[in-house]
Amino acid sequence: MKYHARIYVTLRPSVLDPAGVAVQSGLKHMGYENVEQVRIGKYIELTITAESEEAAKQQLDVICDRLLANVVIENYCFELTEISTPAEAKV
Amino acid sequence: MKYHARIYVTLRPSVLDPAGVAVQSGLKHMGYENVEQVRIGKYIELTITAESEEAAKQQLDVICDRLLANVVIENYCFELTEISTPAEAKV
Numbered sequence: 001m002k003y004h005a006r007i008y009v010t011l012r013p014s015v016l017d018p019a020g021v022a023v024q025s026g027l028k029h030m031g032y033e034n035v036e037q038v039r040i041g042k043y044i045e046l047t048i049t050a051e052s053e054e055a056a057k058q059q060l061d062v063i064c065d066r067l068l069a070n071v072v073i074e075n076y077c078f079e080l081t082e083i084s085t086p087a088e089a090k091v
Numbered sequence: 092m093k094y095h096a097r098i099y100v101t102l103r104p105s106v107l108d109p110a111g112v113a114v115q116s117g118l119k120h121m122g123y124e125n126v127e128q129v130r131i132g133k134y135i136e137l138t139i140t141a142e143s144e145e146a147a148k149q150q151l152d153v154i155c156d157r158l159l160a161n162v163v164i165e166n167y168c169f170e171l172t173e174i175s176t177p178a179e180a181k182v
Contacts, residue, residue: 034140043134049125
C-alpha cells in the first residue's frame with residue numbers, strides 16, 4: 001500500500017529559536033505587535049510504500065529519528081493517509 | 092481573542108526541491124527504496140491576537156504574503172485554533 005506522510009519537525013519548547021525571534025521582530029517592525037511566540041519548524045511530505053499502516057509508521061519513526069529530526073533538540077510527529085489510486089502520473 | 096496559528100509553507104509542485112532530492116537520496120543509501128516524492132517545506136507556529144477569527148485570517152494572509160512565504164515559488168495554508176484560556180505562563 002502507498003501512504004502519503006505529512007511530517008512536522010519542531011524545536012523542543014525549551015530550545016531557543018533565533019529564526020522565530022527574527023520573524024517576530026520583523027513582524028513588529030511591520031506593525032504586527034499582536035503576534036507572539038513565533039516558532040519555526042520543518043514540514044516534510046513524502047510517499048512511502050509499505051505492507052500496512054503499522055509498518056509505514058514504524059519505518060517513518062526510524063526515518064525521523066535517524067535523518068529528519070535531531071531528537072536532542074527537536075520533536076516530530078506525522079500523519080499518514082492511504083493513497084487509494086496509483087499516482088504515477090502526477091503533474 | 093487569542094488564536095494559535097499553524098502555518099504550512101510548501102514549494103509549488105512545479106518548483107524543483109533540491110533539499111527534498113537530497114533527503115530522498117540519503118534515504119535510498121540507508122536502504123529505504125520505498126520512499127518517494129520527498130518535499131521539504133516550513134512549518135510555523137505563532138499566537139495572534141485579533142478581534143475575530145476573520146480578522147486574524149486577514150492579517151495572517153498579509154503576513155504570509157509579505158514575510159513568511161515567497162508566493163512566486165511557494166504556496167501556504169494555515170489553521171487557526173482559538174486559545175480559550177490566557178496562556179501567559181507557558182513552560
